[in-house]
Amino acid sequence: xxxxxxxxxxxxxxxxxxxxxxxxxxxxxxxxxxxxxxxxxxxxxxxxxxxxxxxxxxxxxxxxxxxxxxxxxxxxxxxxxxxxxxxxxxxxxxxxxxxxxxxxxxxxxxxxxxxxxxxxxxxxxxxxxxxxxxxxxxxxxxxxxxxxxxxxxxxxxxxxxxxxxxxxxxxxxxxxxxxxxxxxxxxxxxxxxxxxxxxxxxxxxxxxxxxxxxxxxxxxxxxxxxxxxxxxxxxxxxxxxxxxxxxxxxxxxxxxxxxx
Numbered sequence: 001x002x003x004x005x006x007x008x009x010x011x012x013x014x015x016x017x018x019x020x021x022x023x024x025x026x027x028x029x030x031x032x033x034x035x036x037x038x039x040x041x042x043x044x045x046x047x048x049x050x051x052x053x054x055x056x057x058x059x060x061x062x063x064x065x066x067x068x069x070x071x072x073x074x075x076x077x078x079x080x081x082x083x084x085x086x087x088x089x090x091x092x093x094x095x096x097x098x099x100x101x102x103x104x105x106x107x108x109x110x111x112x113x114x115x116x117x118x119x120x121x122x123x124x125x126x127x128x129x130x131x132x133x134x135x136x137x138x139x140x141x142x143x144x145x146x147x148x149x150x151x152x153x154x155x156x157x158x159x160x161x162x163x164x165x166x167x168x169x170x171x172x173x174x175x176x177x178x179x180x181x182x183x184x185x186x187x188x189x190x191x192x193x194x195x196x197x198x199x200x201x202x203x204x205x206x207x208x209x210x211x212x213x214x215x216x217x218x219x220x221x222x223x224x225x226x227x228x229x230x231x232x233x234x235x236x237x238x239x240x241x242x243x244x245x246x247x248x249x250x251x252x253x254x255x256x257x258x259x260x
Contacts, residue, residue: 007031055084056097059104066111074111081105130177131214131230137173138222141190141207144169146226156196160186160207178213189213193244195224202227205244208237 006013009031025032059081066074081104088098144163149156163169164186176189192207202225209219211234218232221240231237 055080055087056100056104059084060100060107061104063104063107063111067107067114068111071111071115074108074115076108077104078108078112081108127178127215131220134176134178134209134213134220135228135230137176138190138207138209138220138228139226140169140173141192142222142226142228144173145206156194157192158194160190160192176209176213178215179210180212191241193241193248195244195248201247203240203243204247205240208241 007026007028009026010029012026012028059077059079062073062077062080064077066072066077081101084095084097084101085105087095088101092098141160141163145157148163148166148168157163160169160174164171164174171183171186174186174188174190175183179189181188190207190209193205195204195206202223204224205221206224207222209221211219213219214230216234218230219234219237220228221231221237222228231240
């Protein structure tokens, strides 16, 4: 790149190249030439400022999002912030954004800390919600069981699959939110006890959920009168089911006429 310049001594024009260094003389008259500052700045532009770091900006954005709730992005922001900070320290003349990088690291770390503190509480709230949803499923089984008995002249369904096949009970009501097993029919999550005898009290179990749900703390139980309870520990659920089957067996013996 060159700039046209007029010699102040002889008046001739000549090209001033941007690579020219040291004292300048006119190529025509050899007179010393003083280059104006405006020409020198145009010929030798000032060094460009350090480039912005997009990593630092991305780190800050991810850190803020992680802090307000999207916790995995907090980890991303912390990693990006560390990378951007290393680049800014190693090459300060080329990269800037050191403040944004530090802010990204801090906000990302704060988001992870909040997540670690709140995780147990969030898990507990989710589990309590699953218990309520599971109890609602068992109440739906009780309602469907009652409708089936009214339509079948007081006969109870033999199992839950009958309720599902007749359309009395949707399959989504037979799925516990805490169950990790793959669905394999109407009996994946709940077990049904056929109360096919009369004179059974409210302590008898009509349906109950299987073990290993709800963090192994217990299970929801549907009783003969239609109410649902969350019973802990699960061994007590098994005991209630055993007692119900014993009552059913005793009631059947009373209803069976003795042979002459």
